[in-house]
Amino acid sequence: FPSVGATENVILAAVLAEGTTVITNAACEPEIADLADYLNRCGARIFGAGEGTIRVEGVEKLSACEHTIIPDRIVATTYLTAAAMTSGSVRLTGVDCRHLSSILPLFEEAGCEVRRLPNEVILETSRRPLPIGLIRTMPYPGFPTDAQAPLMAMMTMARGTSVFVENIFENRYKHAAELQRMGAHIKVEGRVAIVEGIQRLHSAEVAATDLRGGAALVLAALAAEGTTEVGRIHYIDRGYDRLEQQLTALGAHIKRLD
Missing domain, CATH: 3.65.10.10 (Enolpyruvate transferase domain)
Structure with a gap:
């Protein structure tokens, strides 16, 4: 069953992990896509956020950025x-x-x-x-x-x-x-x-x-x-x-x- 919290936590763990992580049956809520947009601005490589399958290519480090979160x-x-x-x-x-x-x-x-x-x-x-x-x-x-x-x-x-x-x-x-x-x-x-x-x-x-x-x-x-x-x-x-x-x-x- 897709879970927003689980999807977010796996994304966060995968961003700095070695290699490529594939998340299947991912949650598709707008908050998932917004989190990915923010992390990608920081240098992450996240693809497919907001869809059922998300691919995260791990990077060595993230950098600072400016990001406006979506309305609640x-x-x-x-x-x-x-x-x-x-x-x-x-x-x-x-x-x-x-x-x-x-x-x-x-x-x-x-x-x-x-x-x-x-x-x-x-x-x-x-x-x-x-x-x-x-x-x-x-x-x-x-x-x-x-x-x-x-x-x-x-x-x-x-x-x-x-x-x-x-x-x-x-x-x-x-x-x-x-x-x-x-x-x-x-x-x-x-x-x-x-x-x-x-x-x-x-x-x-x-x-x-x-x-x-x-x-x-x-x-x-x-x-x-x-x-x-x-x-x-x-x-x-x-x-x-x-x-x-x-x-x-x-x-x-x-x-x-x-």
């Missing part, structure tokens, strides 16, 4: 979900819509208006989301497992039932129990989660169980009645830069407590 597609998904859940709008700049090709159509299926512009995406909606019948996590270019938790938070308020199938990681629904504390109707059986949307979530004290699950709880809190307290936010800080400040700039009433 999961962070972009998080902000799009925040707008979709609160019947609002958001304009994201510095976005590569090609990397969101499996995600943006789901927002459209949920009834949002999505406009794709060069390096920008605009999402607008004025109503509760429509249900998304089936969401399957798959390796790239399929729907990413890291976007599953934010989309589940959105579907807790949809006008119908949605089904999630998690094909990448086991035990990936820890956030479901916390969303249930906010009134969500979620039933989990193995790799399948059935989400029956309700009109409104309510406030509760919840705790992040992982990075994306923590973000999902913040999103749910934005759309819930009352004041919600999200604990263990060190998980969230692993993948978001000042999430509360970004959301405040969009109009959210959110603050970090010491």
Whole structure:
């Protein structure tokens, strides 16, 4: 099964190894190609990154370079979900819509208006989301497992039932129990989660169980009645830069407590 982390680590090990290393069944995520672009700028010889087979010809040393990393597609998904859940709008700049090709159509299926512009995406909606019948996590270019938790938070308020199938990681629904504390109707059986949307979530004290699950709880809190307290936010800080400040700039009433 292709693995992003495994592919990245083998590339890193092979760059300075003697001889040629061939990686088969490699992950194809954009982050793999970006890592290879960076290393090649440093003097590495990596071929086929972003495809199923990668060849790495070892070099003796690497040199310094300048490189701009690609936009974070999961962070972009998080902000799009925040707008979709609160019947609002958001304009994201510095976005590569090609990397969101499996995600943006789901927002459209949920009834949002999505406009794709060069390096920008605009999402607008004025109503509760429509249900998304089936969401399957798959390796790239399929729907990413890291976007599953934010989309589940959105579907807790949809006008119908949605089904999630998690094909990448086991035990990936820890956030479901916390969303249930906010009134969500979620039933989990193995790799399948059935989400029956309700009109409104309510406030509760919840705790992040992982990075994306923590973000999902913040999103749910934005759309819930009352004041919600999200604990263990060190998980969230692993993948978001000042999430509360970004959301405040969009109009959210959110603050970090010491």
